[in-house]
Amino acid sequence: KAGVTQTPRYLIKTRGQQVTLSCSPISGHRSVSWYQQTPGQGLQFLFEYFSETQRNKGNFPGRFSGRQFSNSRSEMNVSTLELGDSALYLCASSGDSASYNEQFFGPGTRLTVL
Amino acid sequence: AQSVSQHNHHVILSEAASLELGCNYSYGGTVNLFWYVQYPGQHLQLLLKYFSGDPLVKGIKGFEAEFIKSKFSFNLRKPSVQWSDTAEYFCAVSSASKIIFGSGTRLSIRP
Numbered sequence: 001k002a003g004v005t006q007t008p009r010y011l012i013k014t015r016g017q018q019v020t021l022s023c024s025p026i027s028g029h030r031s032v033s034w035y036q037q038t039p040g041q042g043l044q045f046l047f048e049y050f051s052e053t054q055r056n057k058g059n060f061p062g063r064f065s066g067r068q069f070s071n072s073r074s075e076m077n078v079s080t081l082e083l084g085d086s087a088l089y090l091c092a093s094s095g096d097s098a099s100y101n102e103q104f105f106g107p108g109t110r111l112t113v114l
Numbered sequence: 115a116q117s118v119s120q121h122n123h124h125v126i127l128s129e130a131a132s133l134e135l136g137c138n139y140s141y142g143g144t145v146n147l148f149w150y151v152q153y154p155g156q157h158l159q160l161l162l163k164y165f166s167g168d169p170l171v172k173g174i175k176g177f178e179a180e181f182i183k184s185k186f187s188f189n190l191r192k193p194s195v196q197w198s199d200t201a202e203y204f205c206a207v208s209s210a211s212k213i214i215f216g217s218g219t220r221l222s223i224r225p
Contacts (some may be wrong), residue, residue, distance in 0.1 A: 042216070042217040043218075044205065099213070100146065100213045104160075105150075105157045105159065109156055
């Protein structure tokens with residue numbers, strides 16, 4: 001089985017722009033979660049989607065949004081980028097209906113905001 | 115507020131030494147507990163998990179962890195480490211609606 005894939009792997013944007021990141025889960029997995037990883041804050045939960053519905057949400061501002069398609073692929077959007085949004089964004093999928101159970105992580109998208 | 119603490123930021127051991135990485139959490143309700151590992155150049159992967167039952171859980175590669183509810187702890191152990199255990203280890207705690215990761219412990223093994 002192919003693992004979780006994320007595109008693009010690297011991205012450079014400037015302040016004020018918006019960005020869309022993509023995540024393709026493992027085939028058959030319906031849960032997709034997104035995380036932000038930074039040296040200062042560590043790994044922080046953004047949101048989780050299950051069967052096209054946002055099931056859980058972390059404590060991030062509304063500039064961070066996401067969606068999930070019928071094929072379970074998910075996108076994350078960040079609008080009005082700030083310097084502090086520079087981070088590694090990780091996507092994880094799970095084949096279990098329970099949230100966060102046995103997540104498989106992708107390689108991440110490294111976002112740099114200038 | 116829910117939080118997860120990994121007090122050891124960097125641990126250096128010699129091969130064959132025993133390992134114990136601490137993880138403490140604060141949350142009053144029912145939780146699920148996880149240890150994830152990230153080997154150099156690889157993705158985060160699940161090492162072991164505790165949902166219920168026997169508080170001593172065994173994971174991959176000889177790792178185990180013990181859930182001590184009274185101490186709000188879920189420490190990771192391995193009796194004898196190998197050079198290939200060099201990695202960053204993350205403890206995570208989830209409730210019904212959220213998951214929180216610890217800041218991670220970097221483990222370096224001297225050959």
